[in-house]
Amino acid sequence: MNDQQSTRPLAGKVALVTGAGRGLGRAFAERLARLGADVAIHGMRENGPAEYGEGTTLTAVADEIAAAFGVRTVRLLGDLTKPDDIARVADEAEAALGPIGILVHNAGGDIAARGGKPDPNDAVGIRPEDVSAVLDRNLLSTILTCQAVAKGMMERREGRIVTLGSVAAFKGRTNGAVYAVAKAGVTHYTRCLADQLRPYDITVNCIAPGDTRTGRYLGTRAVDEARLAEGGTLDRIATVDEVARVVEVFAGPLGAFVSGQVLRVDGGSQCWPG
Numbered sequence: 001m002n003d004q005q006s007t008r009p010l011a012g013k014v015a016l017v018t019g020a021g022r023g024l025g026r027a028f029a030e031r032l033a034r035l036g037a038d039v040a041i042h043g044m045r046e047n048g049p050a051e052y053g054e055g056t057t058l059t060a061v062a063d064e065i066a067a068a069f070g071v072r073t074v075r076l077l078g079d080l081t082k083p084d085d086i087a088r089v090a091d092e093a094e095a096a097l098g099p100i101g102i103l104v105h106n107a108g109g110d111i112a113a114r115g116g117k118p119d120p121n122d123a124v125g126i127r128p129e130d131v132s133a134v135l136d137r138n139l140l141s142t143i144l145t146c147q148a149v150a151k152g153m154m155e156r157r158e159g160r161i162v163t164l165g166s167v168a169a170f171k172g173r174t175n176g177a178v179y180a181v182a183k184a185g186v187t188h189y190t191r192c193l194a195d196q197l198r199p200y201d202i203t204v205n206c207i208a209p210g211d212t213r214t215g216r217y218l219g220t221r222a223v224d225e226a227r228l229a230e231g232g233t234l235d236r237i238a239t240v241d242e243v244a245r246v247v248e249v250f251a252g253p254l255g256a257f258v259s260g261q262v263l264r265v266d267g268g269s270q271c272w273p274g
Contacts, residue, residue: 040100046077107142206261
């Protein structure tokens with residue numbers, strides 16, 4: 001193995017990272033770029049990175065990643081609950097960078113129809129429009145985006161797909177019931193897709209974070225300062241980098257024979273199957 005293969009094993013690969021303007025999405029994109037992949041940077045809004053103080057514009061994020069890691073990037077805007085937008089995003093990514101070999105679908109979150117967290121967001125009180133928003137942004141967008149990108153991977157008989165779940169899919173969330181249901185759906189869809197794509201040499205896996213100190217997380221709720229420790233205990237809120245590292249396993253050489261798996265990244269706060 002030469003130095004390039006060992007330090008930049010994804011050189012020559014093209015990755016599409018959705019929701020890549022801030023938070024975990026940006027960290028996933030940076031991790032893949034560090035490994036040598038050219039990265040398509042998707043976001044729903046050009047000014048999305050500024051909403052929680054994690055940047056300025058999506059264009060700037062793409063430019064910064066390209067400059068920092070010496071890779072090609074392209075900035076893409078689209079609503080991934082709309083099939084036409086998804087098709088356009090995939091087409092623009094491939095026109096700019098080449099065939100998509102890695103998909104990290106990070107779009108979603110506990111968001112409401114008008115943005116932000118649903119209020120109230122419990123099982124009984126959540127508004128119908130917020131039910132649709134949470135399900136669409138998390139589950140529907142995952143299904144539609146994976147479908148669109150997987151077709152090209154199937155033709156080429158290779159690829160890596162990584163979805164974003166949550167520990168909420170396993171332990172539930174009293175004040176986020178619909179979000180927990182959506183992420184449970186993502187978990188099950190990931191496993192079904194992995195089974196379907198096995199003959200095509202395409203791996204499909206899911207990263208399921210617990211609480212993670214993204215700008216949106218810290219900006220939308222009160223946080224116990226003790227849980228912001230950087231180490232010395234696993235009873236804390238994960239750093240963005242601690243979650244993003246996992247994409248290196250699923251998208252890189254170590255994950256070549258790993259598929260249909262859901263890896264919880266939560267310091268062991270939820271260890272049981274259900």
